[in-house]
Amino acid sequence: MNPLLSLLQPYPFERLRQLFDGVTPNPAYKPISLGIGEPKHATPTFIQQALCDAINRTPSGLAAYPATAGEPSLRQAFANWLKKRYDLAVNPFTQTLPVNGSREALFSLTQTLIDPGDSAVTGDKPIVVCPNPFYQIYEGAALLAGGEPYYVASDPARNFAPDWDSVPESVWARTQQLFVCSPGNPTGAMMPLGEWQKLFDLSDRFGFVIACDECYSEIYFRDEPPLGGMQAASKLGRHDFKNLISLTxxxxxxxxxxxxxxxxxxxxAIISQFLLYRTYHGCAMSPVVQSASIAAWGDEAHVVANRALYRTKFAEVTPLLASVMNVALPDAGFYLWADVAGDELAFTRDLYANYNVIVLPGSFLAREAHGSNPGTGRIRMALVADTAECVEAAHRIRKFVQSRRR
Structure with missing residues (x-):
């Protein structure tokens, strides 16, 4: 077996299962989970119909192998969306590529980029820098590519922006890839143009690739939408997007x-090599999924409606919780990142036992690095269920917090 597999840590939800081992939740309450960031709003009917139409038409495309690069019409849909959303002009056939969700692409991109060289002999592994807390795929992708993760803590005093200035030059010199998540998971923080300028300058100096995870870019609470990585590059005159890949x-x-x-x-240049990797990896997207995707990327009305649902939900839930704990409306995303002023593991376990509400301990989403775990004392709440269920969960959490103070 690949010995690098032994380096992988349990996923947060496995650790949560272990935390709840032996705990019986209060049966007086219907179970509510705010633990997993899985969207629960209804899938738009027109996208489902596009999928069904693609299956039913003759020929459906299911009788032929799809191209890894995707249909030209799909890649053109990507380019059209980038133009509408970010005012970017890209070549759809050299600067875009379909992937089977951003999670798959985050992992496989790292396998394409990282060159372990003779690190097995020297012990100096290539470094993959990532924010802390973070999406665990970043860490797993780095480890299985033969790299070494380096964790950069998010700073609550700076709207949870990672403290890039804390990274020593000796680390940047060994860095081959940097993961950026904007808007962030779990904090919802958006990265401003000045931060992008800092990272681009570092990339130019040390030669690493920036992989920007933007899967939360369309759920935001300000009038101004989040700045995308490629949009930032364009504003700074970097129209070739050198050493930058955005994933959505x-x-x-x-x-x-x-x-x-x-x-x-x-x-x-990176897209070309990524396509080569994916051709061997077998990552082609199903033709019927491509058809549904074209329909989805071509419509914004359902995205506006979806965003409105989240805005309404957060407007009701956030004040309820803010009255008893340190939590605020994030810039974007569908998480609340709350300070519980104490042991987040005990908080999570006792909340589940007494009120049948599941949240995720912040320490499960971060790593102990440089003397601390930036998730300690915090919980992540995914407001993905309907508004009534999330409001009910908020009332139960309020009662729980108030009971702990007595």
Whole structure:
């Protein structure tokens, strides 16, 4: 077996299962889960219809192998959306590529990029820098590519922006890839143009690739939408998107997590090599999924409606919780990142036992690095269910917090 598999840590939800082992939740309450960030809003009917139409038409496309690069019409849909959303002009056939959801692409992109060289002999593994807390795929992708993760803590005093200035030059010198998540998971923080300028300058100096995870880009609470990585590059005159790949998905934007559909865009030289890797890896997207994806990327009305549902929900839930705990409306995304002023593991376990509400301990989403775990004392709440269920959960959490103070 691949010895690198032994380096992988249990996924947060496995750790949560272990935390709840032996705990019987209060049967007086209906179970509510705010633990998993899985969209629960209805999938738009027109996208489902596009999928069915693609299956039923003759020929359906299911009798032929799809091209890994995707149909030209799909890649053109990516380019059209990038133009509408970010005012970017890209070549759809050299600067975009379909992927089976951003999770799959985040992992496989790292396998394409990382060159372990003679690290087995020297012990100096290539470094993959990622924010802390973070999406665990970043870490797993780095480890299985033969790299070494380096964790950069998010700073609550700076709207949870990662403290890039804390990274020593000796680390940047060994860095081959940097993961950025904007809007962030779990904090919802958006990265401003000045931060992008800092990272682009570092990339130019040290030669690493920036992989920007933007799967939460269409759920936001300000009037101004989140700045995308390629949009930032364009504003700074970097129209070739050198050493930059942005990754996005239909899962959150269009409530389609089961479709497994997204795309990557950016540096044409990297896209070319990524396509080569994917051709051998067998990552071609089903023709019927491509058809549904074209329909989804071509419509914004359902995205506006979806965003409105989240805005309404957060407007009701956030004040309820803010009255008893340190939590605030995030910039974007569908999580609340709350300070519980104490042991987040005990908080999570006791909340489940007494009120049958599941949240995720913040420490499960972060790593102990440089003397601390930035998720300690915090919980993540995914407001993905309907408004009534999320409001009910908020009332129970309020009661729980108030009972702990007595």
């Amino acid at each position: 998905s239909l899962s959150k934007r269009s409530n389609l997590p089961g479709l497994r559909s997204g795309f990557v865009a950016g540096d044409a």
